[in-house]
Amino acid sequence: MRVIERLQRMGKSVCRLACITLLAGCQTMQSTDPAKLNFRIPAGSKLVLNRELTIPVGSAHVILQHGAPGPAANEFEVNCRFETRNLGPRAIQPDAFLITSSGSQREWVNQPSIIRFYKVFYLKSERQPDIMPMTCQYWSYLLIGRPLTIRQVQEALGDYFTFEFAR
Numbered sequence: 001m002r003v004i005e006r007l008q009r010m011g012k013s014v015c016r017l018a019c020i021t022l023l024a025g026c027q028t029m030q031s032t033d034p035a036k037l038n039f040r041i042p043a044g045s046k047l048v049l050n051r052e053l054t055i056p057v058g059s060a061h062v063i064l065q066h067g068a069p070g071p072a073a074n075e076f077e078v079n080c081r082f083e084t085r086n087l088g089p090r091a092i093q094p095d096a097f098l099i100t101s102s103g104s105q106r107e108w109v110n111q112p113s114i115i116r117f118y119k120v121f122y123l124k125s126e127r128q129p130d131i132m133p134m135t136c137q138y139w140s141y142l143l144i145g146r147p148l149t150i151r152q153v154q155e156a157l158g159d160y161f162t163f164e165f166a167r
Contacts, residue, residue: 034150034163041150044166046096047123047134053160055088060132067158078148078156080136096164097123097131104147114139119148 031039055062056071061083065073073079084090100122109116118137125131136153140146154163 034154034165037147037149039150041099041102041163042166045099046164046166047099047121048096048162048164049092049094050159050162051094053082053092055084055090055092057089058087060084060087064157064160066156067160069160075137075139078136078138078152080134080153080156082134083132085130085132092128092131095125095128097125100124106145106147109139113141115142115145117145117147119153 031037033039053062053069059071061081062069063071063073063079063081065077065079082092084092102119102121104117104119106115106117108114116137116139118135121134121136123131123134136148136156138145138148150163154161
């Protein structure tokens with residue numbers, strides 16, 4: 001009788017240990033490499049505008065793609081929409097915007113084939129408080145697309161913006 005009770009207790013312990021091991025294996029390891037999908041922007045990081053950026057007349061945003069600003073973009077290539085609350089013309093002055101949070105998502109553009117991968121950066125500036133969240137995105141076919149990396153975002157922004165990651 002005691003042998004059976006011991007085996008039952010031991011079996012429960014083994015089962016618990018197996019469950020804990022499996023759950024621990026599901027945890028994703030955070031990367032310090034901005035080229036990796038599992039890179040997380042550290043708290044206190046900044047997005048630095050290195051040179052003046054012009055918002056055109058009658059618009060509240062500018063789109064950056066391949067390091068150049070413009071009014072529109074090829075949606076199938078990574079592009080970033082930098083937006084303000086007020087219509088232009090307006091010059092956004094060089095500044096360091098605190099990244100208060102960011103997140104990656106995806107949504108259907110045209111089911112079942114085209115999906116939009118995007119990353120939103122919530123920005124804050126004491127000198128320019130009317131800055132809206134910046135959205136970087138691209139469209140892709142379902143089986144080909146992948147979430148955006150920070151390195152892809154940096155390539156779209158070019159030398160207009162640089163990331164300063166907190167340690």
